[in-house]
Structures are given as structure tokens and as C-alpha cells.
Amino acid sequence: MQKNQSFSNDNKATLYVLATPIGNLTEISDRLKETISLVDAIFCEDTRVSSKILNHLGIKKSLYSAYENKENEAAKQIISFLKNNQSVALMSDAGYPGISDPGNKIIQQVIENNYPIVVINGPCALIQSVVASGMDTSHFYFYGFLDPRSAKRKKELQSLVSFENTIVFYQSPHKLLETLQDMLEVLGDRKICLCRELTKKFEEYIRGTISEIIEISDTLKGEMVIVVEGNKTKEVEIDKTLIELIDIKIKQGLTKNEAIKEVAKAYNVSKNELYNFYHKGE
Numbered sequence: 001m002q003k004n005q006s007f008s009n010d011n012k013a014t015l016y017v018l019a020t021p022i023g024n025l026t027e028i029s030d031r032l033k034e035t036i037s038l039v040d041a042i043f044c045e046d047t048r049v050s051s052k053i054l055n056h057l058g059i060k061k062s063l064y065s066a067y068e069n070k071e072n073e074a075a076k077q078i079i080s081f082l083k084n085n086q087s088v089a090l091m092s093d094a095g096y097p098g099i100s101d102p103g104n105k106i107i108q109q110v111i112e113n114n115y116p117i118v119v120i121n122g123p124c125a126l127i128q129s130v131v132a133s134g135m136d137t138s139h140f141y142f143y144g145f146l147d148p149r150s151a152k153r154k155k156e157l158q159s160l161v162s163f164e165n166t167i168v169f170y171q172s173p174h175k176l177l178e179t180l181q182d183m184l185e186v187l188g189d190r191k192i193c194l195c196r197e198l199t200k201k202f203e204e205y206i207r208g209t210i211s212e213i214i215e216i217s218d219t220l221k222g223e224m225v226i227v228v229e230g231n232k233t234k235e236v237e238i239d240k241t242l243i244e245l246i247d248i249k250i251k252q253g254l255t256k257n258e259a260i261k262e263v264a265k266a267y268n269v270s271k272n273e274l275y276n277f278y279h280k281g282e
């Protein structure tokens, strides 16, 4: 067991994990500024991006690189600072380190070496989006980025088909149309909220069905998050409609078993029951 009090008086060197603005620099808190001033070194995803925040604050500090492929090396450097009783800050380009950004490996290694972690809170695209979406937030699931390749992406979406809670995806603008088309095919025409350019001048929330947003997808640029409503289909009765869907999928090239499996998953019904019903009608 390990117990670290964040604000004890023993002045143990600490790794401060800083959440930084996702667009709007006025979201920098006094606490963030104070922490940047007090640490001995700052490790960042991209020193050019982080130097803009330091310039904005008028603070001069040594910046060290901790980009994704350099995390293990950066962790070693950070631990040697901590061993010398020097505190360190870790920041990514935007939002929280470790949330679809480098940082997680560093945090794990610092914990293994028994140094305290203190998080300085700030903006996060995930939380802002799920709150503003208006979808059910009693339970939600953060998926992060889907795979950029369509086949792999559809498999990932398939694993989420029957999930009943809200799902949040980070999304690159270049792949928006492809992703929405795969979502429509695999998840059905669900309600989504596309959250764009958060905290910036052109911030907007577009709420509609996947097919409605596909219609305007070529006009949507910038950074974006997609919040998808969970599966709300009530218990579906196994009837002729599902059999027709299976036949359509067979015509599209799936084998009988593949088609039955896909329809069972999409409509949350037992594969065996659907199989037996299908064969009764043959």
C-alpha cells in the first residue's frame, strides 16, 4: 500500500501534473501560474507550444521534452530531479497530460518511485463536451480516438454497439466523414453532439442524428469531440423484420452466420435464438 498526502508539510519533491488551456489562455488559473513559478523544471509534450504559455505568464523556466516516444527517457530525468529534491511540472499541449496525450507512463513511474503526484486542474475537452452535450451523464464512457483505419474502427465500434451509456470520442477533423459513416453503419442513426473549437472564438455544439451531421460534415473544421447517445433500443422482438435484415446483409456478401451475428449484436438479441428463428423460416 502507498499513501501520499498531497499537501503535507514534509516538502517532499513532487510531480505536478498541469491541465493547460485547450484554446483560451484566459482559462489559466492562479494556481497553475503559481505552480509553474515554483517548480524547478517543466517537462512538456512540445516545448514550442508550452513556451507560449510561459511567455503569456511572463515566466522564464527550463523546458524539457516529454513527447510520446520519449516518455520513458523523460520519466528517468524527472525521477532524478525528484531524487535531488527538486519539484517538476508535467504538461501536454492542451488539457490533461495522460488523456489522449503523453504522461501516463511518466506518472506511473513516479508513483512506483514513491514520489507524490499533485494534479493542477484545468480545462479538458472530454468533460466540457459531455456536460454541454445534454446527454445522460449519470454514467458515460470515454473512448478517446478510434483507429484511423476503417476496418479496425468498425471493429471498435462493434464492441460498443450494445453499450447503454453515453460514449465520448476524440476526433480528428480530417477523418470526420469516414468516422460518421462507420458510426451510422455500425451503431445506427443515433443522436450525437459534435462539440467543436471549444473555448475558442468559433466554439459550437451541433446536436442531431448521425445522418443529419453527415450532411453538413464538409463544413466542419477544427478540433472536435463526438458525444454519442448510448444504445436506447428496448428489447427487440425476434420477428420477420430481423430476418429481412439478415437477408439484406447476405445479399451484400456476408455469410449467413456473419449476418446473423451482426444483426443479433446490433439489436441486442440472442444470437442462438435468432439463428433458430431464421432456420425455422427457411
Ligand code: SAM
Binding pocket: 022, 023, 092, 094, 095, 096, 097, 098, 099, 100, 101, 123, 124, 125, 126, 169, 170, 171, 172, 195, 196, 197, 198, 199, 200, 223, 224, 225
Ligand atoms: N489532453 C487533452 C484533453 O485533456 O482534453 C486531449 C488531447 S488530444 C491529443 C486532442 C483531441 O482532444 C482533439 O483531437 C479533440 O478531439 C480534443 N480537443 C482538444 N482541444 C479541443 C478543443 N478546443 N475543441 C474541441 N476538441 C478538442
